[in-house]
Amino acid sequence: MNPSHFTHFTAVILFALCASTVFGITMRETPRRMFRYGVYCFTLFCGSAIVLSWVMFLIAR
Amino acid sequence: MATTPNRNTAAGSRPASGPTTQQGFVYLPLIAGWLVPGAGHFLLRKWYRGALLAVSILGMFALGIAMQGKLYSSAKDILDLLGLAGDLGNGLVYFASRALGLGADSEQVTVADWGSRFIVVAGMLNVIAAIDAHNLRTGRKIS
Numbered sequence: 001m002n003p004s005h006f007t008h009f010t011a012v013i014l015f016a017l018c019a020s021t022v023f024g025i026t027m028r029e030t031p032r033r034m035f036r037y038g039v040y041c042f043t044l045f046c047g048s049a050i051v052l053s054w055v056m057f058l059i060a061r
Numbered sequence: 062m063a064t065t066p067n068r069n070t071a072a073g074s075r076p077a078s079g080p081t082t083q084q085g086f087v088y089l090p091l092i093a094g095w096l097v098p099g100a101g102h103f104l105l106r107k108w109y110r111g112a113l114l115a116v117s118i119l120g121m122f123a124l125g126i127a128m129q130g131k132l133y134s135s136a137k138d139i140l141d142l143l144g145l146a147g148d149l150g151n152g153l154v155y156f157a158s159r160a161l162g163l164g165a166d167s168e169q170v171t172v173a174d175w176g177s178r179f180i181v182v183a184g185m186l187n188v189i190a191a192i193d194a195h196n197l198r199t200g201r202k203i204s
Contacts, residue, residue, distance in 0.1 A: 002127075003124055003127035003128045003172070003176075004127065004128055004129055004170065004172050004173075005172070006128065006172055006175070008175075011128075011172070011175045011179075014121075014124060015121070015175075015178075015179065015182070017117075018117040018118070018120060018121040018183075018186070019117075019121075019182065019186060021113055021114075021116075021117040022114060022117050022118065022186040022189060022190055023189075025110050025113060025114060025190070025193070026189050026190060026192075026193040029202060029203055029204050030204070
């Protein structure tokens with residue numbers, strides 16, 4: 001997949017994956033809590049992007 | 062600058078053992094972590110964490126370059142200045158990319174705008190990782 005042809009959603013997923021990994025490692029102290037916090041951040045990143053996309057779609061109509 | 066043993070943990074009262082009580086330049090993990098993503102954690106023998114941080118930060122930077130993102134090189138206005146500050150967080154990777162002529166001079170396509178954000182955020186994440194290495198070194202973060 002050529003990065004210059006990414007869709008916005010693909011970019012969001014990759015962004016969330018990298019940022020959540022760093023947040024998980026740096027914000028928590030044990031591996032288990034790091035993993036859980038990373039998953040939590042990833043879910044919030046992706047979830048908020050989807051919700052805001054729908055909000056903007058509805059506002060634009 | 063000599064290292065002060067960690068006084069906030071039980072390990073601080075014991076003789077030198079482990080990275081938080083080593084003697085040496087206390088800011089080395091911070092500086093190394095800024096210059097090379099993950100290097101601060103490698104110095105503290107946190108191999109897996111360092112590897113994950115390096116892959117995440119370098120991957121994000123590489124994706125930004127591949128998406129034809131812009132590398133900020135001057136501060137013509139406040140937004141450029143903020144972008145330059147974020148890019149500088151990438152350390153040596155930023156300077157090497159500038160030297161190799163990577164990155165676009167201006168954003169030509171929509172994806173390039175996201176690419177520029179990837180590069181800036183990679184820099185900021187690298188600063189967070191370097192500070193985490195410093196906190197591990199000083200004992201502010203226990204493990």
